[in-house]
Amino acid sequence: MKPKVVIGFLGTQLDAGHSAGRWEKWRPSVALGMHEDFLISRLELLADCRRYGDLARQVQADIAQVSPETQVELRDTYIGDPWDFESVYSVLHEFSRSYPFDTEAEDYYIHITTGTHVTQICLFLLTESHYFPARLLQTSPPRKQREGVSGSFNIIDLDLSKYDRIAERFEREQQEDRAYLKSGIATRNAAFNGMIEQIETVAIRSAAPMLLMGPTGAGKSQLARRIFELKKLRHQLPGNFVEVNCATLRGDGAMSALFGHVKGAYTGAANERAGLLRSANKGLLFLDEIGELGADEQAMLLRALEERRFLPVGSDKEVQSDFQLIAGTNRDLGRRVEDGGFRDDLYARLNLWTFELPGLADRHEDIEPNLDFELDKFAKASQRRVTFNREARDRFLAFATSVEASWKGNFRDLGASVTRMATLSASGRIRVETVEEEIRRLQRLWGAPGKQEDAPLRELLGDRLQEIDRFDHAQLRDVIAICRRARSLSEAGRTLFAASRQRRASTNDADRLRKYLARFELTWERIKQAE
Template sequence: MRNVVLGFLGTQLDSGKRRRWKPTVSLCQEDGFDVDRYELIYDGTFSRLAHNVKSEIEAVSPDTEVVLNQMDMDDPWDLGETYGKLFDFAKDYGFDEDRERYHIHLTTGTHIGQICWFLLSESRHIPAALIQTGPPRGDSERGSFDLIDLDLRQFDAIQQRFDQQSREYGGILRGGIETKNSAYNQIMDRIEQVSSVSDEPVLLQGETGTGKSELAQRIYELKLDRRRVKGRLVHVNCATLIGGTAMATLFGQRRSFTGQAGTERPGLLREADGGVLFLDEIDTLGLEEQALLLHAVETGRYYPLGSDTEITSRFQIIAGTSADLSERVAAGLFRVDLLARLNFWTFKLPPLRERKEDIEDNLKYELARAEKRLGVRVGFNADAAEAWLRFARAPSTPWPGNFRDFGGAIMRLCTLAPRGRITRAQVQEEIERLQRRWRSSTTDRDAQLVAQYFAANLDPFDIPQLAHVIRVCQTSVSMSEAGRRLFAVSREERSSKNDADRLRKYLAKFGLKWIDLSES
């Protein structure tokens, strides 16, 4: 196998003006490394030097063939130009790996040229190892010679380090909880990928208690670790921004606006400068505030109340909502342009009832958290743990408050545990307490919904069924669609599948009409 070296002419080092050591010539004198052919790339401006170096190589290493390749550069520090010309050189070269071993001499050329050599070698556009040489040091007569092979099989340790770092970032987003739910893990992997490289808005959707606030905190920590932000995380619950104070809270106000001492405030947008602004329950934000927020997000500028001078604040934004913002837009309660800006990256967190395989790991997490808060280590008796997990994983357990319900239940069990052990009787008592609360909450919501359309008293048996029918009608585009959703099972057993007619007759029993429900 013949050794072939590709390298730039060293316009300074190979001239010998600064020192007697000439890297291109010295490489051809290296003991144990015979150079059969040297492809020397030079700019036409230095043609004389190139020919002198060729003569010197032929004098010290007669068996080395020197091939001069003229490559003129308008600007050797221009990455695009240098890479493009080296790419074209490699494309037309005609590498013969069966007969020749190729090497790139990195010592000569600009830093831009060295970067381009590396990129072309790593991508295998040039199937070559890298050579780095250096001048003699001290009393040594020989310079340094390092051969770097970019065979990626030698970089398993580096790849493992990257994989480990990725797992660490994923662990940050999961709060240190080992999660098994594939849908949730896919979301976390995508959030880790996005948060590490993108500064665009992130919209977190999910039912109440699915962990949007905690996830926003972890996204911020990841961005801080990856140096995507330098400022703080400012958490705003938009549901608390009520009335005239909403504007001042968000955008700040000058004393001149009220004329009263102590009324000047910087505003939360100013506090988020350089960091992350988390707008929780953003669906509750007023339309006027939405318009000003959109301008601030897009331009980084806004006017505090009572000020004629714009304030600059550059921040990244995370928004959280448990509502369907598209429905809010359709109802005229949310600006479509703000939604378009916020949902650049949208992630919908699955509820706890769809993550039953993660319940046991979340139980361990909640027990550890309770231990920190109470200062006492608490555990389950074996029969108590079995009873709790059976209830928590059961398809009939709705977990309407999701992890908020789950975490609250574990904290109550730990607080009341005698001698640090949770008993089967305690578990049964907590299960009954949760079921009573859920039934009461569901019954109240159903009764309130039915009362909007039906004034007469109903048997308790009829209320949940009628409430479900009303909800389906409100979220369907036609009576036929609502009928198909309501009679999806029984319709398969009927010869006549007029779902709209069946729904019409059911509503008529209560004096209701489709148009009244659909328009609401």
């Protein structure tokens, strides 16, 4: 059993008493040391020692008599007005942030019997929101005189009422948490901001696995680390953040890297290895590009998620690790399941909380705030502040938000672009000439726009692709992509005409799609055959 630590206020009325008669009355703080079935290792007694120092020391001495094994720490705590919500909440909130909680080594309880009603409500709220990683402890006086003075205790969990001022404070803190997940960047994309709101809620309330999808460079790794740090601030994860790119795990070394091995497990295994899952015990494990894991590793990971136990390589003894998992991928795991490349039962475990991070090209509104973020990051790294002049900034943003900018590497491309321009600007000002040079560099880096995306069209249409207007070009490219994913002509038609078919009395989506393809001398059969 872990040591029990109780945090509570000195009861300036209920705990009072200096004469011998004090032992004949119930005093809640002293009574905490009288329960044989609830032995307290340490009591953190919060008291205004300037006003009630004598009483606090008397209670400390009395607890030493009834429970010598209980260490009483007096915490000098001044609250100007103990009936003012904001004053009480601010003091307790600051205490929760500074107190060195160690949930691995100790169990914590918040004593809510003493203190004003406002104090008790604030203790409730801070415990429910995990600022205090503890359970609530309520003590009561004996119902009959002959029952002694120890009274009774109850560990409780209540549904708390909401108070306007506190709710406002929580709203501000929630906004701070969301800004933290976004690295302080004032993003403007409504869909992205809505996704961050959901992630913040899930991160605080759930320990279930999360799946972050999105293209390379979209920020999956950085977001996973921010989620961990947010949970760490709330005392939810005492362990470490462990990250690995599964694409780097190959062959026999993959099992050893993830699950560890015992000495002599295979040739070259001169020493025991803990493995990443055990390193992430009580912490967060981020497996980026999880779709690259082999079949054996997937099976072992599934068991570790379900049972928190697994076998290191070469061992016949199971080990334990209680970790939270965040997985990242730039691939369609659902499609990988259909193709047999990924276990459906593991995908089901990961797919409870799935969030798709959009690429930078889909978040034009966020390019400008991220541009400022990258400039700040460069300044911190180089100890040199660099800014754009107005003309250069306008020129870069005009290009960055245009259809010319594909941002294939997403935020990595943007960060590298800012670093290059800032480094080449010896005067500390990025000028138009530097921007124009960088634009040409990015165009060479990305190559012809749409080259990769147009491969299916070139395969199907050949030279005739040049005869198609750009408007039809973009539409046809999307239609071909949906046809390739669909299992039948009817399914593709239903997907493409989902909105308009709701307004029609009778529909024949397959026929509509067939006629559309015929405009470009294409057929369903030819598209599927080319695939």
